[in-house]
Amino acid sequence: MNRIYLDHAATTPLDKRVLKEMQPYFSEKYGNASSLHFFGTEAREAMEKSRDAIAKAINARPEEIVFTSGGTESDNIAVKGVAFGNKKRGKRVITSKIEHHAISHTCQFLEKDGFEVSYLNVDKEGSIDLAELEKEIGEGTTLVSVMHANNEIGAIQPVKEIGKLCREKGIYFHTDAVQSVGKERIDVEKMGIDLLSASGHKFYGPKGIGFLYARKGTKIHPLMHGGGHEKGIRPGTENVAGIVGMAAALKIAEKEREKENARERKLAKKLVNGALKIENSWLNGPAVGKARLSNNVNLGFDFVEGESIVLMLSDKGIAASTGSACSTRDLQPSHVLRAIGLPHVKCHGSLRLTLGRGNTGKDIDVVLKELPSIVKKLREISPLRKGVDISEFEEDVEHTHKH
């Protein structure tokens, strides 16, 4: 069976060019980057060259890049590290209602520790309101953490405007850019970003490696203690092969970004236009071509469960997702879809298809061939199918998003 991968927001395949760059650092060049001998020098030089390349890609200084194990760790260091490190100035943090759990659960942890956290609303496109942000910034606010691009609906936030506001108010601004690094142009200077999280495996690099950009002078309380690696912010022997791979992957992504974005956008449009021919369906999040990641498609279908569609697509060799990592485990509707105003009953029928380098128009043809019959089959057995009384949801249904 032909396998079609449409889950690039979950992870991407390692680029073969990246693997080639990494290989020597597993076998011949295996030194510890802290060692004084030539094995150490070799590893250290490769690591620092990688740091330079990553810094250059986001217009930062090399000493502002901290290597971590991925997006989750970068988010934890940014939010807890800054909150704890600036406790004397206040214990207020602002975030949004559509953050990844690496941020939202970290914020909940802070609340248990006596911090006050404001969760900003978003509009039906998934965008925060700058006026609400400004209103929420009050006495004792030390950090604003708002993601650059959303992992479920691909919505891109007005990061530059948020950065400007935070700068004016003298507050640290962190952005979780795990989904946007390598896909959107990032300039930490122009965008007023003080801290930024990224993860290698989202841009065709290896898993288990990421970085945190932390502007020079940012007060961060380390979460781990050990040797003095990464300026003491993230101690532990560095993953040199991973670091080399992540830098190589980012260089490729930056070079190919615009061309690849335009290609993916075209495929996304084809996919959306075709899928919306299915009745009682809609697109979650901004329209393709608007403030949305070029590779993200998130569809909604009435009277079906997204998980069932994913399983049936999987049977046909198509890898997709519902978009919400937790939904399969605890049956909670996606907090992102709820935040954009989708009624509870409509949150369960979401399907996220995220495109990538390997996808072609033919893949979209296959999806568009299989999807209508899968939805039809599921609706036939669904208790929520058309014709069943759903009046108890009437109030919710009024807010239905149709694009």
Ligand SMILES: Cc1ncc(COP(=O)(O)O)c(C=O)c1O
């Ligand atoms: C927006 C966002 N933040 C953080 C993470 C966590 O990254 P990692 O898997 O590298 O820990 C993800 C992963 O899906 C993500 O999409």
